[in-house]
Amino acid sequence: GKVEPAINIDFSFEGPFGKFDRAQLQRGFQVYKEVCAACHSMNYVHYRALGEENGPGFTEEEVRAIAAQYEVQDGPDSSGEMFMRPALPSDRFVAPFPNKEAATAANGAYPVDLSLITKARAGFHGTIKQFFEGIGGPEYVYSVLTGYQEPPADAGEGPAGSNYNPYFANGPWIAMAPPLMEGLVEYADGTPATEDQMARDVAAFLAWAAEPTMVERKETGLRVMLFLFILAGLLYASYKKMWKGIA
Ligand code: HEM
Secondary structure, X not given: OOOOOOOOOOOOOOOOOOOOOHHHHHXXXXXXXXXXXXXXOXXXXXXXXXXXXXXXXXOHHHHHHHHOOOEEEEOOOOOOOOEEEEOOOXXXXXXXXXXXXXXXXXXXXOOOOOOOXXXXXXXXXXXXXXXXXXXXXXXXXXXXXXXXXXXXXXXXXXXXXXXXXXXXXXXXXXXXXXXXXXXXXXXXXXXXXXXXXXXXXXXXXXXXXXXXXXXXXXXXHHHHXXXXXXXXHHHHHHHHHHXXXXX
């Protein structure tokens, strides 16, 4: 099918000095929790991660309260029984369906786990130029969420119940109905919940979830560059000194 390259968004976390925007990650989590989590799992993320300094930065108390809204199976207890208990910060995000089969049966197609979606689609339809413009996985997510269109006259018929979205990697027909519409969530911080805003916020949240240590990685990279720069200066100075008057 015909697939469009992703739309460019300037996220705060792009570039060598880029950092996640805490308020944006909190809003993005809210969108995931209230909208996407009805269908999509995030099996690789633990509730405790929501408290990370370079992440959404919820307080310990808030993280506990978020986790406690879900139930997980535990056990066996002393009498050999399995039991349900409220989730703890050490638990993984509770999935909407017990397994892949149930998720597919409910949606007509499998709603992929979103833990690593921004990495899985990072270079999708990417060119070197797009890479240098900072167009990657989060832009892909944003584009899919906002990219629903009336099918052009020559598009033919998609599978029953599918929607036309030329940004979807396996598109242009997608089984996911447009998940966002203006005012769908009421942001805790009062930001107006336009479709564009929610799409940006949840894309940023998913980018953080896929690489929670991004800020540390960039800081390490900058230190390494600084070290190499100083080392190069020292090497040059000692080279000059050793060869002084010889060559
Ligand atoms: C596919 C994100 C809400 C059901 C996708 C894809 C993305 C995505 C990025 C494409 C995956 C790929 O490239 O392989 C989101 C986000 C949501 C959301 C960020 C919340 C804002 C929902 C909801 C449902 C749903 C509420 C169910 C009612 C699906 C299904 C697919 C899909 C079934 C697979 C489509 C296909 O294979 O044709 N979603 N989604 N999604 N989503 Fe969602």
